[in-house]
Amino acid sequence: MEGWEGLEGKVAVVTGAASGIGAASARRLSALGARVVAVDVDADGVHGVVAGLPGPGLAVPGDVSREEDVRRYAQRAVEEFGRLDLHHLNAGIVGSFAPLPELTADDFDHVLGVNLRGAFLGVREAFRRYRTQDGGGAIVLTASIASLRGSHDLLPYQASKHGVLGVLRGAAMYGGPLGVRVNAVAPGLVPTGLFSDAAAAAGGGDDMLRRGTTVPLRRTGTPDEIASVVVFLLSDDAAYVHGEVISADGGSAIVNTVRPSGGAGAWDTTAVDGRPDAGDRPAEGVR
Template sequence: MVTGASSGIGEAAARLLAAEGAAIVLMARRADRLRELARNIEDKGGRAAVSVGDVRSAADVERAVSTAVDTFGSLDGAFNNAGWGTIGPPLHEMDDADYDRMMDVNVRGVWNCLRKQIPVMLAQGSGGSIVNTSSTAGLFATGASAPYVAAKHAVAGLTKAAAAQYGGQGIRVNALMVGSTRTELMDAAIQSNPQVEEHSVARAIQRRLADPQEVAQAVVWLCSDRSSFVTGATVPVDGGCSAI
């Protein structure tokens, strides 16, 4: 199950997971994008199902989880990637609406996914692997808006708590601490403020933005048995940003 699958890191991860043999449930709000992606995956011999919905809605998330079980027989892995962020004004100038949206999408969205995915994995008795998208903003202040920094710290906390609670039942939970990546959201931010790219590139040792495919490679590894002894980790995929 991949949330935020209609573009960017989510789309790249869905394509790569499918290429590695996973059956994919694609979840996002943009139905046309999801259906096009599903067709593309199937045209290449993969398996994909679409579940249109918003991670802020527990009912939508539950429907996506049910789609996985009903269509493919089980839910063995999940990439909880849907998110939203903005550079935004200083903390004291932000309004409640921006704060609420930031928390609802980034934190409640992951919370909803964990609450609906974990019971299914427990009932199956075969464990599973869950990957949550956090950010370098989940490690330190990056220049992003204060609510975004707080939200991504919360994702890291939820990840560690879930890993500790369910590790004994074979469920691994990890988070990606993603650096600045060339997604549609990032491109929009750069168009409105070209200094965003300059600032992001300057923070990374590699002096560039990530390609979504590079982040997707880490997702596939964490979802696979190749990372069988990794849980509760906050894995940086940030071009060295967190090292300096």
């Protein structure tokens, strides 16, 4: 596979690698010559992903919210491959769809434990490893459109993803003088197993394709499309990109939700797509 520079021979850890964006990231990195350490609580899933990689890989089952598990995957990486260069800290959960008054403190703590504490522990371990080896590397965090915008549901998830940007910016300020780049990707609507447990809930998995028809590109994204951004940010081609949040959301983050010309919230986008300057866009507005 042709692609970004500087990945050949590097050792890359990918968390949340058993499926979705993490699995796609692991496959792309491997195809570009990286040696991949895939981490996930789903032991069978992460072993299956590593078995299908085109290059060397190591599966490490583990919970990113546990300090001992984070230390263990880093240690396993060094034992197997000698060092640890790149980090895609991707593991995350959605949490409860319960209305705000019905959320419990345990709901909140559980989501922040994986999404925010996990990001912190992963970043901290990355810098600890860089300190003990001859040089650093690059880190990419998986943020979300929920890091940038709000809604009245999924409050623990939104709080955690806003917090990920705090970790990103602090780590970028610390890492810059050391030559360690830290960036984030903010996916929009990407159908993965993340929402599968809440498929029937409003805003869950089953209506994601329908909601995707209202984003400017009129479709949802794919894990591979997000992984391509991750791999770019980890590569030497992004050598002067630092402390940034790159949205990969089909344009969702630019929509003005109070203007009808944005088509926001309207399932029938004909009035927007049928304007005189719309050109030869297909009538259904979906591809």
